[in-house]
Amino acid sequence: MDDLRREPITIDLEGGRGLDPRAVADAIIAIETMVRSLEGHEPHSDLGLTGLSMGSAHMTIMAPASDVAHLRRGLRQLSNEAIIPQGWSRKGVHALVELGRVSKRHGVEEVNLQFISMHPIRIDSIVQENAEKALAPAxxxxxxxxxxxxxxxxxxxxxxxxxxxxxxxxxxxxxxxxxxxxxxxxxxxxxxxxxxxxxxxxxxxxxxxxxxxxxxxxxxPVGEQVTPESVTGLFGEEWTDGLDPVDWVRAQRD
Known part of the structure; x- marks a missing residue:
């Protein structure tokens, strides 16, 4: 079934030696947040880290194919306009902003996302600016x-x-x-x-x-709770057809 298929998302942090390890953690958390906040994402669907290489850092995460498709379409939109993409939430767009900020970590020069059969999508200043504008109040x-x-x-x-x-x-x-x-x-x-x-x-x-x-x-008032005393007499006798409330409850149980 299509919803069981999984596709890779590769995060490329291009840079020199001495890359800040926090950049790797921030990037993984941002992608996880983006995927999990997508409309229709199965909450119990696990994401899997299948590859990690260092120097520059390259991480591959396997995610449901439908989520990857949502992600690709949304990133293309945000490359061209300031909008909350269809199927995305504000939380996901905020995570994209956080992913863009990974480029400010020591040793990171570029942040790219690579999908199957696509040129890498660079999370550059244009994507970042459009995402921030989309989050701004109207x-x-x-x-x-x-x-x-x-x-x-x-x-x-x-x-x-x-x-x-x-x-x-x-x-x-x-x-x-x-x-x-x-x-x-x-x-x-x-x-x-x-x-x-x-x-x-x-x-x-x-x-x-x-x-x-x-x-x-x-x-x-803080901590105000409904008590039996506070609702005594709230309903008239017609509510129990004239029966005593205790007898009425017993009748309902029978």
Whole structure:
């Protein structure tokens, strides 16, 4: 069957002696992320490293043929235009950007991908720029988002404050950044339902990508849980056809 066929992807890191070993690790991780994030990729399908030679570094990874086809088409598109290729995700395009950055590692002069019956595709500045443009927001405006605040980070050493919100309508993860003045609120509201407002960045399809917060409001208290007492009397007698709730449950079991 076609979905069981596997094809090689060869990563060529061209350069001189003394190539930074981290370049090899970064390149393998980037390719793995790109393949695993493709639409239709079988999550339990393993990728296999079948070849590795050093000097310049050449690594061959076997991947499902359908994934390789998606990858080839997307790379051709990104060689010509700034777009999220069909079948790709933002995560995959971001991984391509990371693959391009491998060329900045010591000893690496070029990063190329080689497929069957194709000239090598160079991950050059044009591909890199198109990928970065494709990831850039299409619009920025004032707005708000509502959902559960599930991640909080305040790295004072790097002056980096961030959080993540799970949108209550779509379930999408929304990246948040916030000023130092709001850090206490974000930390205190972790795992609660909140509304955050500020500068909102959206992609070409209108999907909310990131929100730079000017304010946050608590909607549901932290750790609030539904208890039997909190729902007592919520349903009227007609819900059990007039039966005592215990007798009604027993009738359902019978």
């Amino acid at each position: 619009s920025v405006a004032l707005g708000s988002a509502r959902g559960v605040l599930y991640r909080y980070s305040n790295d004072q050493s790097k002056h980096r404050r961030s959080a993540a919100l799970r949108d209550y309508r779509t379930g999408d993860a929304i990246e948040l950044s916030f000023p130092a003045a709001l850090a206490t609120h974000f930390k205190r509201f972790l795992d609660a339902e909140v509304e955050v407002w500020g500068e909102v960045a959206r992609d070409q399809e209108g999907k909310l990508l990131k929100l730079t917060a000017d304010g946050i409001e608590l909607l549901t």
